[in-house]
Amino acid sequence: MASGNGANTGKPFVVLRSVTKNYFSFRALDNVSFEISEGEIFGYIGPNGAGKTTTMKILVGLISDFTGEVRVGDYSLPKQKEEAHKLLGYLPQNIAFQEWRTVNHALTTFGRLSGLTAEQVENRIPEVLELVALSDARHKKISQLSGGMTQKVGLAQALLHEPKLLVLDEPLGGLDPLSRYQFKEVVLALSKKGTTILFSSHILSDVQDVADRIGILSHGRIRQVGTLNELKARMTIEKTIEVLLSHQSDKWQQLKTLNGIKSVEQASPGRIHAKLETNADADEVVNSVVQSIVKLGIKVQGVTLLQPSLDEIYLKHVQEGENA
């Protein structure tokens, strides 16, 4: 799946500056600042209790008592909440509907409350239900649907009025792999049409798949914001070259003598990891490793400079947050 970058104009559509929120003596958000450009998909990750939901609730106007500056489009929150609400769609983490509602009834109500006419709602409901693969459930009671299907109804109500900003709090929770794939396709398609999307998730591979930029939050503080490549580049972990052997051989131990190599070890049978010295030029060391392999007559399947994964980046920053 390709990453977003659809209609990203670079113009900030969402702005949070020095946002701080306290729940009595507990500081849930501490000086949080980031911007999201128009049409951008922003993945928001962090451990439970980091403050992701609080950030999102502030952004959609559910929480008003905070300090700092929050803007959505041209509107400042919480003062111009009602104007900002016309621009946004929100899928809460724990979506709940009144038990007596059918899918059709819930979508009609929320569509009308979002400013659509009765005719617009009637036309739009089949479209969004098809988008979330829920057309068959239109006249079913929501209380009779599974958790995953209810989550889809939640997404449908957020999309009904074609909002400019979509705020999705853990939207993939409870979805099966196919639904997760469909969801990501929907998000990417919306981004291409110019919808700005902020979404949080614990499933880092999903964030990696769709997000243009990622924000890592831990203990109420933003630890990192950037594209995945920027986050990787900023990561100061030991660089490692992985050599995959075609045949078992001990000759790889001679790679230890190369300049720039700190240590060499067999990670698993046939997988050799050569750790680089901190100040070593990775490209030069990869070249000399390849030349040595040829010279030593080691048969290999491949040589790769390992990049830190989003999981590693996430863990590093979250652990730093815990130790701070």
Add this chain to the structure above:
Amino acid sequence: MKLPLLYSDELKGFYKSKVMLFLWVGLPIVAVLFRFVQYGSSGQAIPFTVISALVVSSLAGTLAAVMLAVSIINEKNRHVYELFLIRPLKRRDIVLAKFLSVYTCVAVASLIAVAVGVAADYTTANAFPPTILNDTAQSLAISLSMVAVSCSAGVLIGIASPTVLVGAILVIYGGNQISVIPLVPTMLNLPEAPLFTVALAAAVAASLLISAVALFERKQF
């Protein structure tokens, strides 16, 4: 202005709820049962219409208040309101729509119960006693005034209470006491007592609703 939309929406939810079903059907049945009990006892027979009005004011008010409080507490705790509050509408409209929809349902249920009473009295006596319509109108006005106070107390308690248990206790013990306030002019035998009762009920209900709206406006979801 989203109030009419929210009102008709809430009405759809409430009118077919189990509690409302009891009010639609149960109130007239309970009134009929009272009538039978009364026939079995000695003394002057009270018109069935008046019995119906009494049943309405005592039962319907409490039931409506409990229903409102429990519904609000449940919806609050399940985060149902989040989907409403992120839309361009006034928070006060949500509160007023809840109050108005339940009050409408209870008012209609009361009219049905009293209509059954009027019909029963007409069937029994084959004619209306001369003052029955005036008495009925007064009883109904007083009953609906008390129901209005009960409903507004239910809304306030629902917004303020953290759990269903606390809410139910507060409604049953507190809400009932508050709903008696409009009866003070009648108890004091003031001239034009029914008029004062309606006015007092309107004032008390409005105060409770204003407090409920203020609380709901400040609530963080």
